[in-house]
Amino acid sequence: MRASDSLQPTGSGPDGLDPRLRDALFAAALNDIPSAIVAANTDRRIILVNRAFSAMFGYAVQEAIGRKSIILYESEAKFEAIGQERYQLAASANREPYVVNYRRKNGDVFPGETIGVPLHDADGKLLGFVAIIRDITDRFRAEAALKESEERNRLILEAAAEGIYGLDAQGNAIFVNPAGARMLGYAVEELLGCNAHETVHHSFPDGAPYASADCPAMQAMNSGEPVSVTDEVFWRKDGRPFWVEYATTPIVKANEIVGAVTTFQDVTERKKLHLALERLHSVTSSRRLNFGEKIRAILRLGVEHFDLAFGIVAHVENDVYTVRHCISPDGGLRPGQQFALGETYCVHTLEAGGPLGFHHAGASAIAAHPCYRAFGLEAYIGAPLLVDGVRYGTLNFSRPKPLGHPFDNSDLELVRLFAEWVGNEIARQRDIEELAAAQEELKRLAGTDELTDVANRRQVELLAGHEVERARRQRADMAVFVLDADHFKRVNDDHGHEAGDQVLRVIAQLAKAQLRSVDVFGRLGGEEFVGVLPDTPADVAAEVADRIREAIAEEIIPVASDGLSITVSIGVAGLLSTDETFREVLNRADRALYAAKGAGRNRVIHHDHMNE
Structure with a gap:
């Protein structure tokens, strides 16, 4: 398709689209382009611009339409020079970008990377030109700053505490500052001309080879994008590694990457501190x-x-x-x-x-x-x-x-x-010892369920109340689960209450076997049990509850000629910072239990994962 096809005047066309719809689609597409679009006829009068043009040059669309494009150029001489070049452009297939200094409405001059496209009608007659312009002020400023800083960099390299080295396009060192050489254990002269990656970055911390293609610094040179790395090692001349934090910035000249600058610092002590905190x-x-x-x-x-x-x-x-x-x-x-x-x-x-x-x-x-x-x-x-x-x-x-x-x-x-x-x-140990002593005392005071030999409801609520107070005081985790035997009435109806009692005893034994000595476990009543897990997040408590569920489901209880299997449903909830009593977290666990029952039984449901 010729460029002119996308700029054909409003009216019925071969595409069969309603002209207004076609114009709307064209305008939307044009205004979505982030670069400035300027179309001018052969008299060099502006006939079309997009929103990006207005943002870049400062002219409203209607303000620019019809005016000669000389208003966009830095000078009349540049306007005339571009006028001669555009006919050469029309006669060639070259669409390489070129840089022109433009002028905004407020008088500011800026560099624009430009692609010029001639417009022809269906018979090949030249109708005008379209310029696609990208503001490259930031790039030009960076290049100018780089040139200005070369001398300054030479001076500050001597005084910088960070290690700094420069690379050519092949990754060889072309300068190294004294601080960098000292950190690496080399004289400056020993490093010049050496491949930086192969000399100081050749291996991972464990000594495994580090391929140059995987090196972030080398990738930065290939991509042109700067990188920062915080968790790698450099290697000294004596073969010892040290942890570094480094940044590599590519050097660009005339749109070509000619090298890079890497700055680094020894962060071994910081790394040691981080590792110590992780271990703690x-x-x-x-x-x-x-x-x-x-x-x-x-x-x-x-x-x-x-x-x-x-x-x-x-x-x-x-x-x-x-x-x-x-x-x-x-x-x-x-x-x-x-x-x-x-x-x-x-x-x-x-x-x-x-x-x-x-x-x-x-x-x-x-x-x-x-x-x-x-x-x-x-x-x-x-x-x-x-x-x-x-x-x-x-x-x-x-x-x-x-x-x-x-x-x-x-x-x-x-x-x-x-x-x-x-x-x-x-x-925490004091609390555990006090809790253990309290458990013993409560047991002595008949705080044990006679049937299952686990804590009864009164004892559970007392111990759980202490745990809620402790967790709130220490801002510690605590979780509660409620367990209920599935279809327990059938056991009593089919096998008698003695068999039901034996099932409850086995459930209690299997559940306690999965718990720690500091955990509280007891019978609330009937076939319902509760567990209180101090210093335990609710997600971990859900995993513990699932192990209990599996252990019970796998057990064959000797209460019938062939034995009896039973499953349980469990609801889990964690203590919230807003909870003041055990009853609040117990109620959430209870709702999760009923959700488990409603979802088909023989499962664990975490209250936080419910859609209430």
Whole structure:
């Protein structure tokens, strides 16, 4: 199709479309184009523009129509030069873009990347020209800034703390600043001319080969799009990797990528902090580790992260420092050992009321401290331990050799987080012990269902009330499930009430076998049971409930000649921040149970997944 076909005047045409519909479609398509469209006749008067033209040049459509296109050019000389070139364009098939300086209505001059298209009628007669214009001011500014900054870059390379290197189009280093060379362990001259990827980026952190085609920096050079990477390593001359954060920006000249600039910084310490926090979360959220194992895991994590030898959780009461949990390299430090608080560095930590650390006690005023004289501990970092908002003691790490660097703010913040988590674990353990004691006391007071040997309704509601209060106080997770035997009436009708009783006992035994000692499980009445799972999100509780359902469905209960199978339906709900009583979360679990019954039984339904 000739360009003129898309600009034919309004009227009946060979396409059979209503002229108004055709004009509307044409206008809509034209105005959807983001580039400016300008059509001019052979007298160079403007006959058609789109909305993008108005936005780019500042002229309203009716303001531009009929005027000579000289109003769009930077100068009359440029207007005349383009006028000569357009006839050469009409005679050739060349449609390559060219750059012209245009002028907006407000007088501003800007560069426009332009494609010129001649318009012919059906007989090949030249009717005019269409120009498709894209404002490339930003690109020109970037190129100008690059040229202006070349000298400045040469000067700042010497002073920059970040590593910086430049690459040619083949990925070879053409400049490296001193900071980058130091980080990589090379002299500047050793890196010039070397392929950067093969020299410093050749392998993944585990040592596996890193193909150049997969390298984000090389991909940036191929695509022309800058990249930023936050989780990779560079390799030093001595073969040691270090974590880096780097950005690669392609260098473009005359629409051609001629190289790239990469800036990088060593983020090893930040990465270590991130990994430590991930490990801390993994430890504290684990359902496999008991209280003592969690505390020891946190102590090991601190010892490894801070590169120290001793890790201690100490209880302080009446100025007596008692070791509760500890890690020591020779096993010489044991839980239960006591010291006068004033003879430990922790006295300063408690006086400060926050994290405290020093890396070389012997070279500071701390050298006069009794702890230094008695134990020679050079490096120390610690933080106060609070349990339910009340001072418990300290979490601290130390070693007899000085560290090669001071502790920074991230170290102090991390030990504070460690102490906060240890305090939470101690508080949680206290709650668990109190809950266990309460369970025993309630059992002694006949809080057990006689038939199933699980908690009765009164005991469940009492324990669950305590759990709701604790979860609200600590902003912890808690979930509840309600379980009901499917078609239980048939069991009683077909096999008698003794068989029904045996079914309930088996259900209770199988359910309890899937639960932890800290979980509360009891019988609400009839064939309905309830479970309360502290420190458990509702999604996890749903998985536990499904294991219970499967265990019951697979069990053959010996109450008939061939045994009896039964299924259960379970509804699950999690404690909400707005819940004030156990009854609120129980009601949601109950609604989920009825949804499970209505959906065909023998299933678990999570209240949050219901469409209420």
